[in-house]
Amino acid sequence: MKRGRLKVFLGAAPGVGKTYRMLDEARRRAERGTDVVVGFVECHQRPHTVAMLDGLETLPQAERDYRGTVFAEMDLDAVLARKPKVALVDEMAHTNIPGGRNAKRWQDIQQLLDAGIDVLSTVNVQHLESVNDVVEKITGVPQRETVPDEIVRAADQIELVDMPAQALRRRMAHGNVYNPEKVDAALANYFRVGNLTALRELALLWVAGRVDEFLQEYRSEHEIRGVWETRERVVVALTGGPEGETIIRRAARIADRAGHGDLLAIHVARSDGLADASPAALAKQRELIESLGGSYHTVVGDHIPTALLDFARAENATQLVMGTSRRGRLAGFLGGRGIGETTNELSGDIDVHMVTHERARQGRLLPSRGSRNLPLARRVLGPVAGLLLPALLTLALKNTPGGLNLTSEALLYLLTVVGVACIGGVASAVLASVSASLLLNYFFIPPTGQFTIGEANNVLALAVFTVVAVTVATIVDHSLRQSRRAAKATAEAETLSAMAGSVLRGEQAVPELLERTRQIFGMDSAVLVHCDHQSAEDPPADGAAAALVPVGPDDVLVLRGRRLAASESRVLTALAAHVSAALERARLAEAAAEVEPVKAADRMRTALLAAVSHDLRTPLASGWAAVSSLRSRDVEFSDEDRDELLATAEESLDRLNRLVDNLLDMSRLQAGALTLRLEATALAEIMPLALDPLPDSPVPVLVQGLEDAADVVADPPLLERVVANLVANAIRHTPPGESVRVSASALADRVELRVIDQGPGLGPEDRDQVFEPFQRTGDTDNTTGLGLGLALSRGLTEAMGGTLTPEDTPGGGLTMVVSLPAAPALNEEVRA
Numbered sequence: 001m002k003r004g005r006l007k008v009f010l011g012a013a014p015g016v017g018k019t020y021r022m023l024d025e026a027r028r029r030a031e032r033g034t035d036v037v038v039g040f041v042e043c044h045q046r047p048h049t050v051a052m053l054d055g056l057e058t059l060p061q062a063e064r065d066y067r068g069t070v071f072a073e074m075d076l077d078a079v080l081a082r083k084p085k086v087a088l089v090d091e092m093a094h095t096n097i098p099g100g101r102n103a104k105r106w107q108d109i110q111q112l113l114d115a116g117i118d119v120l121s122t123v124n125v126q127h128l129e130s131v132n133d134v135v136e137k138i139t140g141v142p143q144r145e146t147v148p149d150e151i152v153r154a155a156d157q158i159e160l161v162d163m164p165a166q167a168l169r170r171r172m173a174h175g176n177v178y179n180p181e182k183v184d185a186a187l188a189n190y191f192r193v194g195n196l197t198a199l200r201e202l203a204l205l206w207v208a209g210r211v212d213e214f215l216q217e218y219r220s221e222h223e224i225r226g227v228w229e230t231r232e233r234v235v236v237a238l239t240g241g242p243e244g245e246t247i248i249r250r251a252a253r254i255a256d257r258a259g260h261g262d263l264l265a266i267h268v269a270r271s272d273g274l275a276d277a278s279p280a281a282l283a284k285q286r287e288l289i290e291s292l293g294g295s296y297h298t299v300v301g302d303h304i305p306t307a308l309l310d311f312a313r314a315e316n317a318t319q320l321v322m323g324t325s326r327r328g329r330l331a332g333f334l335g336g337r338g339i340g341e342t343t344n345e346l347s348g349d350i351d352v353h354m355v356t357h358e359r360a361r362q363g364r365l366l367p368s369r370g371s372r373n374l375p376l377a378r379r380v381l382g383p384v385a386g387l388l389l390p391a392l393l394t395l396a397l398k399n400t401p402g403g404l405n406l407t408s409e410a411l412l413y414l415l416t417v418v419g420v421a422c423i424g425g426v427a428s429a430v431l432a433s434v435s436a437s438l439l440l441n442y443f444f445i446p447p448t449g450q451f452t453i454g455e456a457n458n459v460l461a462l463a464v465f466t467v468v469a470v471t472v473a474t475i476v477d478h479s480l481r482q483s484r485r486a487a488k489a490t491a492e493a494e495t496l497s498a499m500a501g502s503v504l505r506g507e508q509a510v511p512e513l514l515e516r517t518r519q520i521f522g523m524d525s526a527v528l529v530h531c532d533h534q535s536a537e538d539p540p541a542d543g544a545a546a547a548l549v550p551v552g553p554d555d556v557l558v559l560r561g562r563r564l565a566a567s568e569s570r571v572l573t574a575l576a577a578h579v580s581a582a583l584e585r586a587r588l589a590e591a592a593a594e595v596e597p598v599k600a601a602d603r604m605r606t607a608l609l610a611a612v613s614h615d616l617r618t619p620l621a622s623g624w625a626a627v628s629s630l631r632s633r634d635v636e637f638s639d640e641d642r643d644e645l646l647a648t649a650e651e652s653l654d655r656l657n658r659l660v661d662n663l664l665d666m667s668r669l670q671a672g673a674l675t676l677r678l679e680a681t682a683l684a685e686i687m688p689l690a691l692d693p694l695p696d697s698p699v700p701v702l703v704q705g706l707e708d709a710a711d712v713v714a715d716p717p718l719l720e721r722v723v724a725n726l727v728a729n730a731i732r733h734t735p736p737g738e739s740v741r742v743s744a745s746a747l748a749d750r751v752e753l754r755v756i757d758q759g760p761g762l763g764p765e766d767r768d769q770v771f772e773p774f775q776r777t778g779d780t781d782n783t784t785g786l787g788l789g790l791a792l793s794r795g796l797t798e799a800m801g802g803t804l805t806p807e808d809t810p811g812g813g814l815t816m817v818v819s820l821p822a823a824p825a826l827n828e829e830v831r832a
Helices: 018-031 047-051 076-082 105-114 129-139 149-153 165-173 180-188 193-221 244-257 279-291 304-314 329-335 339-346 366-372 376-398 406-443 456-503 509-521 566-615 617-631 639-671 683-691 716-733 789-799 824-831
Strands: 006-011 036-040 062-066 069-073 086-089 118-124 157-161 233-238 262-269 295-300 319-323 351-355 525-530 545-551 555-560 679-681 701-704 712-714 740-747 750-756 803-808 814-821
Touching: 006 018, 006 193, 018 036, 018 047, 018 086, 018 118, 018 157, 036 076, 076 105, 086 105, 105 118, 129 193, 157 193, 165 180, 165 193, 233 244, 233 279, 233 304, 244 262, 244 279, 244 319, 244 351, 262 279, 262 304, 279 295, 279 566, 295 304, 304 319, 304 339, 319 339, 339 351, 376 406, 406 456, 509 525, 509 555, 509 566, 545 566, 555 566, 617 639, 679 683, 679 716, 683 716, 712 716, 712 814, 716 740, 716 750, 716 789, 716 814, 789 803, 789 814
Parallel strands: 006 118, 006 157, 036 086, 086 118, 233 262, 233 319, 262 295, 319 351, 701 740
Antiparallel strands: 062 069, 525 555, 545 555, 679 712, 740 750, 750 814, 803 814
């Protein structure tokens, strides 16, 4: 079955006329002969909107009762049975009254679409999930009903219904939106000019984003590679070099001048992973680009200009910002065109900006850089080998009986040049090739003993030998450098991977990272030093420190021990970034832990105020009414009436006293200020005291086996309170005709007291909630107390070193198990 099509009328604000526009669309379709029905439309008693329903078929609505009030909802089954071509379903974000198929109206719409029915619907921008929090900050009004953005974005058509802020306010003032008594309050609060303007901008930006998505999909489907300048997008190319921040800020200014265009940063990583970019520098530049409202991207490509332009065209970018080359003039002359020049030549209709910076033209030749990466011993040994090894080979060849031909001698010299390249790099190899060429010419190419060549073929052979020697030496040197860089990159990746794993392990991530850092670099110690807002470049003086690395704005990582090599600084900087992340995580966890008790206390206070407003008022009102009646001189009471009023006053005050005692005990438990007097306590003596204050009940309480139970270590008055609360709770949930049983048994060095009822019991999901203060799971009678009984019982039991856990009663019901330590006398008897 072909899925139906969805058209959404998106309102910039309530009252702009989205429902009116939807009805107007429906009438035009009906006039063209389309089968249109109204599934649900909310007119809000607006005459013009109601008038638009004339002539449209409206299906009956379903009536659902909720908390004593009857509500009208769309009858989804009726619409599916009618199966029109087009159905009108207003207010997509609406939450359905319980009793229907779905919890949300947008889910009803999905079912209609699945059934092949086209749907016209409406939604306001403040109900979109992605902007819900922003709207609350702007208007101060939370939106309880939301619809996921992807549901609206999936619509086949989205039509924005908008209106200038002043026009909407005039419409409200004329009574076209709300009733007259609500207009003044609405204009002074939600419908202020600033609020409406901000909502309009949110709606326009959201719809613009959806249009942009559609454009990208269209370009992709039709394989359109050219740039359509519908919106300015500025791409900034990052190399990880020190010029990155300068280029980013320049690109941000270009984007702002282009009318708040999009800013995208891209770093092209080589496919072999052997890039020269500093991870720490790229991380810092990423933070900068994101702080400026841009986005950061990484792509893989060996030809950087092509990768840059492919990304820019895929994003429909109009401008590309790059830094001028850091290569020196000689390197530029020898190396040909740079990345910037090549990119500019291939850019086509994308504007390329070359931004100068302080590092421009200050680069070095690649061979020099490779030589400096060699150890000092090899840098010294390389030139020596370049001079000495060809001379030793010459001596060996001269003393070879019978001699070799010129070809074999040239190959041996070539092998020597390759060996020198492995020792000292390409510079030493070039020196060796020159030495070998001269020795080969002097000793082995006729006429020997002089630097002249008699035959033209020998001239060509010597030239080819020199070129091949230099080329092979360069390739060998490059391969060795790449191999070293690959090994180094692998080691760095493994190190950083291990450190990243440490960040994800437990609450002691920072100490583990510091210890791992110390082990990796073979240092004596690695500690964090807090600088108290001193500059990270000027940490506390410590002559024994081998390395000082800033970690965030206020901390410095101090490593003591050996002096680190310059090549290790990049890994150390990356590790410092991991330490910074772990430190921030630890601080956030600490802050969250500090806030949690405050949140718990706030929840307790809120619940207490809500409960006290009703539960304490009831006995207080009853007692006050009884006492006031007794003090009245206008009425003569009989002795029976007087006794009844006094009994009511006494009962109310007693109940009020129990409630206050519970509240005070709960407060002491929360504050940890409860005073305990633990002693050996007999359960058989506690039970009558616990049952005595309970009111008369048709549910009997059967006590079994308490006389034979061992004494427990407890505070007798508190244990009495626990038992009384548990028995009262069991009585309240046990139906008439059943009984509550109390029994005790020994288990190892503990005694278990069971309070067993035959009530409805509790599901596994409710067993923790029932011990929360002010909770009455399954209890709809708010006159029976604050809901502190079980919470207080568990708190008192745990304060005495025991536990209180719920179990299922065989045959139905709930069993509360109080487990307390047995008194020492029991332990002695067991040992005996």
